[in-house]
Amino acid sequence: MTRREFLTLAVSGISAACVSGTFESALSQTTRIPMRDVIIVIPGILGSTLYASNRAAWAPSLGAINDMLLGLWRHKERLQLSNDPVDTDDLGDGVEARALMPDLHLAPGLWKVDGYSQLRRDLLANFEIQLGLNYFEFPYDWRRDNRVSARRLEKCVDTWLNKWRLHSGNRTAKVIFVCHSMGGLIALYYLEVLGGWRKTKSLITFGTPFSGSMKALNFVANGYEQDFPLVGTIELSAVSSLLRSFTSVYQLLPTYPCCYNNNTLVSIDRLSGIPNLDQRKLNNAITFHAEIAAAQAANIALPEYTQSKYTLCNVIGINEPTLVTGSLDRSGFKTSTVTGVFGGDGTVPRLSAKSNDASLVYVTEFHGSLQNSERVFEQLEGFVTEERTREALPLEEIHLFLADAYPAGKPIEARVSTEQSPSKSRIYIGISKSKDPSKRPVRTRELRPNRGMSFDVTFDALPIGSYRVVAWTNTGQSVADVIAVL
Numbered sequence: 001m002t003r004r005e006f007l008t009l010a011v012s013g014i015s016a017a018c019v020s021g022t023f024e025s026a027l028s029q030t031t032r033i034p035m036r037d038v039i040i041v042i043p044g045i046l047g048s049t050l051y052a053s054n055r056a057a058w059a060p061s062l063g064a065i066n067d068m069l070l071g072l073w074r075h076k077e078r079l080q081l082s083n084d085p086v087d088t089d090d091l092g093d094g095v096e097a098r099a100l101m102p103d104l105h106l107a108p109g110l111w112k113v114d115g116y117s118q119l120r121r122d123l124l125a126n127f128e129i130q131l132g133l134n135y136f137e138f139p140y141d142w143r144r145d146n147r148v149s150a151r152r153l154e155k156c157v158d159t160w161l162n163k164w165r166l167h168s169g170n171r172t173a174k175v176i177f178v179c180h181s182m183g184g185l186i187a188l189y190y191l192e193v194l195g196g197w198r199k200t201k202s203l204i205t206f207g208t209p210f211s212g213s214m215k216a217l218n219f220v221a222n223g224y225e226q227d228f229p230l231v232g233t234i235e236l237s238a239v240s241s242l243l244r245s246f247t248s249v250y251q252l253l254p255t256y257p258c259c260y261n262n263n264t265l266v267s268i269d270r271l272s273g274i275p276n277l278d279q280r281k282l283n284n285a286i287t288f289h290a291e292i293a294a295a296q297a298a299n300i301a302l303p304e305y306t307q308s309k310y311t312l313c314n315v316i317g318i319n320e321p322t323l324v325t326g327s328l329d330r331s332g333f334k335t336s337t338v339t340g341v342f343g344g345d346g347t348v349p350r351l352s353a354k355s356n357d358a359s360l361v362y363v364t365e366f367h368g369s370l371q372n373s374e375r376v377f378e379q380l381e382g383f384v385t386e387e388r389t390r391e392a393l394p395l396e397e398i399h400l401f402l403a404d405a406y407p408a409g410k411p412i413e414a415r416v417s418t419e420q421s422p423s424k425s426r427i428y429i430g431i432s433k434s435k436d437p438s439k440r441p442v443r444t445r446e447l448r449p450n451r452g453m454s455f456d457v458t459f460d461a462l463p464i465g466s467y468r469v470v471a472w473t474n475t476g477q478s479v480a481d482v483i484a485v486l
Helices: 003-012 014-020 023-028 065-074 117-126 146-168 183-192 214-222 236-244 279-300 303-308 367-372 374-384
Strands: 038-042 048-052 055-058 095-100 105-107 111-113 135-137 175-180 200-206 259-261 264-266 311-317 319-329 332-340 359-363 398-401 412-418 427-433 441-446 454-459 465-473 478-485
Touching: 038 117, 038 146, 038 183, 055 065, 065 105, 065 236, 111 367, 117 135, 117 175, 117 367, 117 374, 146 175, 146 183, 146 279, 175 183, 183 200, 183 279, 200 374, 214 236, 214 319, 214 332, 279 303, 311 367, 311 374, 319 398, 359 374, 367 478, 398 465, 398 478, 412 427, 412 465, 427 454, 441 454
Parallel strands: 038 135, 038 175, 175 200, 200 311, 259 319, 311 359
Antiparallel strands: 048 055, 048 095, 105 111, 259 264, 319 332, 398 412, 412 454, 427 441, 427 465, 465 478
8 A cells, every 4th residue: 555545545534533433543543744834725727616606617516527618618708708907806707716626627628637636635644734724725716817816815825824823823934835737827926026925935836837838829729629529519619719718828828939930939929820819818928927037036136035035846747748839831830749858747848847946856747647646745745844855756768648538439549658668568558537536447458569669559438527547567657647538
């Protein structure tokens, strides 16, 4: 049994232990780390439930992924952002965020995440924290400008931190931010532009696109490119159009030189003709990133900032096939994929997930699963406790190629490649239901070489739902990703 499995069983068994009068016994089985500060978890885009006039528009209660996408479409009039004033906290559209998404959620072609319930369990099991006291989760309206969310975060931090300081008697308590994906951009804006660095001890990010994501630009330009049938009564292209209206999607676009123009890489604002690109939203996104950069430059000149600056750790996924560059030709906007250490986590390129003056942790993991990786969590634990001499994570030599979504009734096609010789290791692939805590595979296959060290595999059609796909070797290498059947 792994350490995580033990801790998870211990935490999940606490309620039963209370009934039988053995609460102290159950709790004593876990050696939790004292926590004098406040931990706040901030999810990425799509990572918070949304309600429109008290009706679920994006929430697990809607059912399978296809039902969630239909939920977005049913509320499109309220969710569509024709105007998103950065100085307006409440648009008056009745949309509110209520909680973090616990399980797999995705918008095909844009972003996918394997939920945040595992991260919560790991944190509660390993640290002496209590929800609502010194552990908080920050759901937010992920459609909107991240500056709006950062201002709301500022108010929440003031309330939560003051409450904990009074309760604990630790007047010097600060905040530790644990952020996935776009959540790291919200935290960084709060820290640097709004002065939150004075109250912050650490910022830990999992796959935060500090310099943006080519996958987001490809989505804006092309939507979900796969030939896909109707999802219920709508086309995925219709959902793509809705998502393009969101300010936050533009704040995920690449800020690094990423597009070829006459064989020279330039930033996207210097390449005209990208389909579906809203210039006003793009300019707004450029301003967002420029504000952070300007604030960082000004803060560095402050003695107080340099003396008490928060510590920063970036967890960066590498080795997986990731869109990195793009170009325009007569047929439209095209992208190029990079695999290996210069690739990324399948969504965010390696170099984009790195920020200035950060401790770096590299791991072979997909973007949507970084926050749930046991190997990554052990590094997070060491960073929070300032015991940063944890053994470096081994880089896996196995790569997984999957679509975000597959049509119901159609086979599931995947490809696995490895840098290990097939004669020296055996390779397997399995599919399990994403909500099955046992992770018991519903399909398993031992792979045979297709050509060189690449393996193609086709599984029979699966029922509508969300699934976790894992490829592994008998030498202990593994990689996992998530898919949806719509």
